[in-house]
Amino acid sequence: HxxxxxxxxxxxxxxxxxxxxxxxxxxxxxxxxxxxxxxxxxxxxxxxxxxxxxxxRGHTDDKPFRCEICGKCFPFQGTLNQHLRKNHPGVAEVRSRIESPERTDVYVEQKLENDAS
Structure with a gap:
């Protein structure tokens, strides 16, 4: 109510x-x-x-956040964001859940195209 x-x-x-x-x-x-x-x-x-x-998630191997650039997986969104900033500078922080990678792929492609122009 x-x-x-x-x-x-x-x-x-x-x-x-x-x-x-x-x-x-x-x-x-x-x-x-x-x-x-x-x-x-x-x-x-x-x-x-x-x-x-x-x-x-910190105790287990549950890592639902995947880097769409290199494929490495992380247990938390924040650790994925840190990885992106450190290892893939210039790439937007992509919110990628393993269950729905196709939506993220489109976003990454659009972001990379925008950065190139």
């Missing part, structure tokens, strides 16, 4: 406003110290499932 701007849900601890009850509930976990999502590798705890999933 969405709440209009004038009926927003307000956090009683910090005053931050939300337009969905689920968003406020997730936010409240921060203030209440509730961390139900635990890393099975190191025991680190998180308030949100997506935070844990992101963290776990």
């Amino acid at each position: 969405w709440y209009p701007y004038n009926e927003r849900l307000i956090c009683i601890y910090c005053g931050k406003s939300f337009n969905q009850k689920g968003s406020l509930d997730r936010h409240m976990r921060l203030h209440m110290g509730i961390t139900p999502f635990v890393c099975k590798f190191c025991g680190k705890k998180y308030t949100r499932k997506d935070q844990l999933e992101y963290h776990i």
Whole structure:
């Protein structure tokens, strides 16, 4: 259920406003110290499932971000961006997920054509 701007849900601890009850509930976990999502590798705890999933990539071989220039894969978008800046200077930071390389190929081709002109 969405709440209009004038009926927003307000956090009683910090005053931050939300337009969905689920968003406020997730936010409240921060203030209440509730961390139900635990890393099975190191025991680190998180308030949100997506935070844990992101963290776990650092422990595993899950590398969904691929450099379209050389094919090397990375666990995080940020590490791909660092690789591009260091190893392929002048090439735009390409947001490439292995699941949809065709969209990125078009972008890279367009970017390289634009840079050449």
